[in-house]
Amino acid sequence: MTWALAAAVWISVALGLYLALSRDVLRCVLGLAVLGAGANLVLFSAGRIGSTQPPVVPLGESVLAGAANPLPQALVLTAIVIGFALVCFSLVLVLRLIERARTDDALALREAEPEPTDPVKPPLPTREADARAGGAA
């Protein structure tokens, strides 16, 4: 079972990295989501798998033996919730970005850092870009 989990981690991390390195920004975000799933699996397996017994101390006893480790389950639950929220946010962000910038190619997305035209100095911003730079919080 451990080997199956290790293989699952390997596949999801490889898949996630491959997608995250894509130039397509939507794929990149999806890749990060898959990578997050891989990270969650690592966290889950850190508590060792094997026992499926719930970690509840039986009535009349004070020692818990042979039960599953509850801590990584609590941790992974936290991580899943946080990761899900971030993935939702980044999907909305990327869709809005594609809509506004009219491209989904990461190399063509140079809105924040315009391409230099002069080999020595960076491009001079337009007057309009200056006017909105500090304001509009």
Next chain:
Amino acid sequence: MSVSFLAVSPVLVPLGTAMLATAASRRPGLQQAISFTGIAALAVCALMLVAQASSGVPAVAQFGGWVAPFGIEFVVDGTGASLVLITALMGVASLLFLVSDADPGPRHPLLLPLVHGVLAGVGGSFSTADLFNLYVWFEVMLICSVGLFAIGGRVDQLDGTFKYLALNLFGTMLLLMSVGLIYGATGHLNFTALGEASAQWPPALGLALLAALTLSFLIKAGAFPLFAWLPASYHTLPAPVLALFAGLLTKVGVYAVLRTLGDVFSPAPQMLYEALGWIAAATMITGVLGAAYHWDIRRILAFHIVSQIGYILLGIALATPEGHAATLFYTLHHIVVKANLFLIGAIVWALTGSYDLRRIGGLYALKPLLAVLFLIPALSLVGIPPLSGFWAKLLILREAIAQERIVWTVAALLVSVLTLYSMMKIWMEAFWKAHPDETWQPARVRLGAAYLATTGLAAVTLWISVSPQSLLGYATAAVAGFGR
């Protein structure tokens, strides 16, 4: 031990403020009042934390009735308390700056709640004594900061947000994996228990786990070669938020490296310190070269964040009590100076209408006091005696020379010269030369609050400059408990 409110206050106060401010988002005046009350309360709590940490007994809180190695624990020692205090100070400065006309345009109703959310994440990172909890506070910081990036809604801001988010998200995932693996190897997450357990683990395993953990913190800190997200995105932020981010966010990553390599897992494998030293040297050099190329004040300063991170990391790489004290001293000095430079840059923008040095000029003739105000943090960043940056660099370099790290020392000195070059570039272009447009008149704006904020920060810098011994004494005492 019970839950001490004081130990939790770096998180509870900003979180409470954020919630109240969200509830008041339809009434800007009330929201402003809540926000100022909240930051004042945080500052008071931080002062009490520093007082308690100086007395030798740090504030401690354990949650849910679980005792030390099992429950989540908050310990605010001297290092954490001083950083919480400087966080509160940064909050005061940037909220004060927000009141002035230097940041015009309609304000988003969620701006203030998100700023307090970032402060909660920063405060939590400085207070916690639990590795997984540290990850949670990094995520709180990340989600609030991407919110602050995105609420402007301009296309360049969205572009910056995406780059910031993608690289930082990768960093937190690496952090999560390393935390999971360290838990798997030791069965602990509490800092004290991890320190004891890590003395037992096989050296090769320790090296691999700590390398992964440090790497994830270095992405957050903006170290070479993982700083690409920082100069790509920071300049799209509104100025007061930019100053807050520049002062605090990368420093949380640096603090996490200091806490893990300097305190919890100390002594870590020598190879890690060696690698960190070279990374630090490369960070200094690449950051300052990036700054030399640019003509936009914000972009110059953003590259200088990266460059200065290198000095702080060098202090950690030296791995001695003197190095740690120098690191803390440098961090405290640097946060104030960096935020102040960004705020002064915003005043320059408010007066001239441009951040680009080729478009502006003539400010010395017009506002000599503003020019002096700029020179204090600028020369302090370079390290001109007797300003605070000189003492900070002296401490780091003295320790580097004592350990015969000559290459790192030479790199640091060379970078200082290049830092002087780019600070003088801003001075010559924005203040000294005449304005390229002869008919130019400065904008009529109310800048009282902005001047108050920047003068206050400059006063802190001057205080460190004239009495470095008191801060150094505090820093030495704060790191004395490291690695035990």
